Amino acid sequence: MNPKVDDRVPVLIVGGSLVGLSASLFLGRLGVRHLLVEKHADTSHHPRGRGNNVRTMELYRVAGIEPAIREAASVLAPNHGILQAPSLTGEEQEWLFREIDPGGKLARFSPSGWCLCSQNDLEPVLLRAARDLGGDVRFGTELVSFEQDADGVTSLLRSRETGEERVVRSEYLIAADGPRSPARERLGIGQTGKGELFHNVSITFRAKRLAEVVGDRHFIACYLTNPEADGALLPVDNQSEWVFHAPWHPEHGEPLEAFTDERCERHIRTAVGLPELDVEVTGRAPWHAAERVAERYGVGRVFLAGDSAHEMSPTGAFGSNTGIQDAHNLAWKLAAVLCGWAGPGLLETYGQERRPVAEVTSERASARSAEHSHPGYAVVPGVGRQAGVLAVALGYRYPRGAVLGTDPAGAVVPETFESNGEPGSRAPHQWLLRAGVRLSTLDLYEQAMVLLTGPGGTAWQQGARRAADRVAVPLDVYRIGDGAEDDLAPEPGTDFAALHGLGPGGALLVRPDGFVAWRSPGPVADPEAELEAALRAVLDL
Structure with a gap:
């Protein structure tokens, strides 16, 4: 006996982080009615995932929210480059790169630019925009199960506050439900790639005197290499709020509980080179760097997007940007099929186009972590720094998919960035x-x-x-x-x-x-x- 259906909607989005909210925004812009459910009670409160590359900002520009994002990100607008040093107080220091866009050359290729906006600042902007467009976004609601047939997907949702359950019938489901995606597991989709790379604990803390020591070195991140206390220091407000990524080794039996306030404070003082620094730990969150790509990007009417489809090392913020661009690729195709001006075969091109991009980009993210000697990850000798970053961010191509006149065996990411109007590439900016x-x-x-x-x-x-x-x-x-x-x-x-x-x-x-x-x-x-x-x-x- 079929369950009673409480709601019907063309698209159900599972997951309300950056990728899910972006999918809601893009579908809303295209007039596609949808429901988004997120198991957490609110948007992210932890400052992470801060790098939004030029392609992502182009998409947000067209969606009409680039100015709002830059306003939300204004506190970090002066920050550029990644610094590496044994401590903040010593003379030895090296800029791995000083400027994201040295000389402003990017303006030749794009009307937008890179933007440093932490996830906790970006998600509220996306949420407001999605709701303004009519998006039905429900926090504190989890997907319990789903079944699909030839005509649609039947999902059981549950309120985490009240326990109330509702059955939703949708034509399609977007699973943006994170790296441990229950939807991917239910679909039986495996993963390829190197697997786990390294582990960190992200520590938020207050330290008013730290700004005096940092001075005018307004970095995106500083990799501190003291062998007794290495890690990455990131500013939140360039004043008193900071984040420190400390290496964590669960593979050696180290429990998360070992990161007590006292240990974290001592580690931060040693790393920055200020034994008397007044440190107040305000939170901690574990995270795992991995290189994995789903073997398929969907089954039937259910599609994976973001971390459910791919995991990447955080250096360069390739993962979140790739996920947002997944959502953009999928949104227009769903809209075209739902509105009747494309056949269902168009949706098969989503995985044909986006999976190869994720494979190449995840490899590049891992290499970049090695190039920058990210705390906890081994250096790969002989890898050139900054090589091909623009080609990865803006120059990726679709050799196969909803394109004509391409070389199916062509490179997904060329050696150097080119913008010449070739089929399968992003159309040039002019x-x-x-x-x-x-x-x-x-x-x-x-x-x-x-x-x-x-x-x-x-x-x-x-x-x-x-x-x-x-x-x-x-x-x-x-x-x-x-x-x-x-x-x-x-x-x-x-x-x-x-x-x-x-x-x-x-x-x-x-x-x-x-x-x-x-x-x-x-x-x-x-x-x-x-x-x-x-x-x-x-x-x-």
Whole structure:
């Protein structure tokens, strides 16, 4: 006998941390009704997961919340670079890197930039935005079980406060339920990778005098290498609130209970080189660095996202950013299928695209921890520092998936960052003018498929409208040039066609997530037929 269904919703999201809340935000922006449940009573109170890379900030820009995030992150705006030193008081110190974006060169490639915003500051911004868009977000609610069939997923939810249970029927389920994901276990999905790398205890503490010693060294993190008390020091407010990551060795039988207030305080004093420092421990939380990737990103109508799909070493914040970008990739595909302008096969491309990215990125995260001699992790000799960071953060590609004209055996992350409009890559950023208002090409991508043409693209415009009507796909068409008949004008001194790899009469098809789906470098005999075929192939129509 089927249980009585209490709620029906197109998408159920399990997990209300960064990835789950981002999924709610992105679905809300696309008008997809959904329910999010999180077993904890509130958003995170622990300052962690602070590095938001340029690609993540681009997504938040398009979603309209970048200014709110930067306001929430303003206290750490002066902080740059990672310092390594035996102590804060000695003369010996080395900047592993001093600036995230030396010389401001990133502005050439993106309208956004890196942002240092701790998880406890970012999650409330995401929550407010998600709820403002109609997201039904319920904390203190856990997923007890779920069953799926050909038409949907039936989930049993329970309030952790009252014990009340409700049955929810959804068409799809996003499991953003963390590294020990019960959903992944229930689906029987295994994992690949090196496994556990190292363990730390994250200690929050107050120490007013510490700011005087740090002075103008406004670092993101300082790796302190005293062999008697190593660890990583991170500022919370650059004044009195700090975090210290101390190595922990449960593999040697060391219990978490061994990290008493007295031990933590003594460890911090020794590490920073201030034996008389007044330290007040305010909290502690264990965490485990690992390199694991799920063998599959979903089964049927249930999809994994974030830590349930991949675990990465924390150095470089690759894990949280990869998870947020998972959610963005999946959101537009769910919206397209639910709204009827894509076939269900489009959802199969989620794992085809995102799993290879996680594999490469998790390896890069582990290497970066070694490069930086992260406390508790062994150094790998001969690995170059900062190598390929922008390529990993912004230049990853989808050789296979909802794309046409790619090399299926091509590199997921190229050796160096390139932005040239190739299918499978993030579409290039270029500043444009519309009625005197400046906008980025990236601001065009969210709600629909987008076709870009240069001057003389009349045949593409006309063919695109007919093709879109025939296949019932939302398609925005923009002709970019300096003529009165063009829709958008490139900023003076920029070349739209060259930047996007187009010759005269060419066109570029971009997905709602800003990735190039298909490109015609030049004119074709029948633009309508070419574009219709591309839309059908990409969207499984």
